[in-house]
Amino acid sequence: MFHKEGYTIILTSLGLSAVAIVLVDKYVDYPWVSKLIMIVILLILAIILQFFRNPKRHTILKDNQIIAPVDGKVVVIEEVVENEYFKDKRRQISIFMSPLNVHVTRYPISGKVNFSKYHPGKYLVAWHPKSSTENERTTIVVENKYVGEILYRQVAGALARRIVNYAKKEEEIVQGTDAGFIKFGSRVDIFVPLDMKITVKLDQVSRGGETIIAEIA
Numbered sequence: 001m002f003h004k005e006g007y008t009i010i011l012t013s014l015g016l017s018a019v020a021i022v023l024v025d026k027y028v029d030y031p032w033v034s035k036l037i038m039i040v041i042l043l044i045l046a047i048i049l050q051f052f053r054n055p056k057r058h059t060i061l062k063d064n065q066i067i068a069p070v071d072g073k074v075v076v077i078e079e080v081v082e083n084e085y086f087k088d089k090r091r092q093i094s095i096f097m098s099p100l101n102v103h104v105t106r107y108p109i110s111g112k113v114n115f116s117k118y119h120p121g122k123y124l125v126a127w128h129p130k131s132s133t134e135n136e137r138t139t140i141v142v143e144n145k146y147v148g149e150i151l152y153r154q155v156a157g158a159l160a161r162r163i164v165n166y167a168k169k170e171e172e173i174v175q176g177t178d179a180g181f182i183k184f185g186s187r188v189d190i191f192v193p194l195d196m197k198i199t200v201k202l203d204q205v206s207r208g209g210e211t212i213i214a215e216i217a
Contacts, residue, residue: 001053001054001055001056002049002052002053002054003052003053003054003103003104003181005052005164005181005183006048006051006052009048009052010048010049010052013044013045013048013049014045017041017042017044017045020037020041021038021041024037024038024041025038050100051099051100051103052103053102054102054104055102057106057176057207057208057209057210058209058210059106059175059176059177059209059210061110061174061175061176062175062212062215063109063110063144063145063146063147063175064146064147064215064216065109065212065214065215065216066108066109066147066150066190066192066196066212066213066214066215067106067108067109067175067176067208067209067210067211067212067213068095068106068108068200068206068207068208068209068210068211068212068213069095069105069106069107069108069152069179069188069190069208070095070097070101070102070103070104070105070106070182070188070206070208071095071097071101071102071103071205071206071207071208072095072096072097072098072101072187072188072205072206073095073096073203073204073205073206074093074094074095074200074201074202074203074204074205074206074213075094075095075096075187075202075203076092076093076094076189076202077091077092077093077094077198077200077201077202078091078092079091079092079194080092080191082151082191084139084151085115085139085141085151086149086151086191089194090151090191090192090193090194091191091192091193091194091196091198091214092189092190092191093189093190093192093198093200093213093214094187094188094189094190095187095188095190095206096187097182097186097187097188102208103181103182103183103186104178104180104181104208105154105165105178105179105180105181105182105188105208106175106176106177106178106179106208106209107142107167107173107174107175107176107177107179108142108150108152108175108190108213109142109144109147109150109175110144110173110174110175111142111143111144111172111173112142112143112144112170112171112172112173113140113141113142113167113168113169113170113171113172113173114141114142114143114149114169115139115140115141115151115169116138116139116140116141116165116167116168116169117138117139118137118138118163118165119136119137119138119139120136121135121136121137121156122135122136135155135156136155136156136163137153137154137155137156137163138153138154138163138165138167138180139151139153140152140153140154140165140167140179142167142173146216147192147193147196147216148193150190150191150192150193151190151191152188152189152190152191153188153189153190153191154180154182154186154188155186155187155188155189156182156186162182162183163180163181163182163183163186164180164181164182164183165179165180166178166179166180167179167180176209176210190213190214192214195217196214196215196216196217197214197215197216197217198213198214199212199213199214199215200212200213200214
């Protein structure tokens with residue numbers, strides 16, 4: 001199953017790959033060269049297909065728990081001052097996605113969208129400390145009566161050139177459902193209240209829509 005954001009690229013890649021293979025078969029006289037080129041074409045196609053995959057996830061809805069919005073590695077767990085929306089201290093959890101990870105973004109909690117904003121910016125590598133505030137990004141705040149407001153931020157990386165965000169202000173959303181997509185390597189930052197219990201550790205691998213990253217203590 002593939003994400004809808006990849007349909008155009010996948011269809012274009014399939015068409016170009018088919019044409020390239022036909023041309024190679026017709027015009028390349030050396031069989032070993034022909035086979036090598038075809039293998040490279042198929043490998044590139046396979047990479048594109050795996051990048052836009054959208055596996056089903058089994059989200060167990062819990063209003064008092066925050067789930068990972070994306071697949072990846074937990075690279076930051078720290079207390080910070082969130083200056084864009086809360087303007088106070090929060091606990092930040094950051095998940096880094098490599099180009100090999102699933103890049104679907106899922107809503108970390110159910111509730112109402114209170115804030116959704118796009119910011120143009122740079123394309124620093126996603127693990128750079130300033131990427132959260134200087135790179136192209138979107139900021140989304142969701143609220144429910146159990147955990148209050150939490151903020152998550154989609155951050156573009158050095159390879160990412162498009163962030164897709166489906167969250168609209170005042171919209172009611174459901175935990176674990178499709179919230180957007182980030183094309184190529186990137187990260188997501190989640191800001192939660194200080195009194196919440198963090199349930200992941202640094203370098204832990206998360207599964208979007210399933211891994212619990214924080215809960216009411």
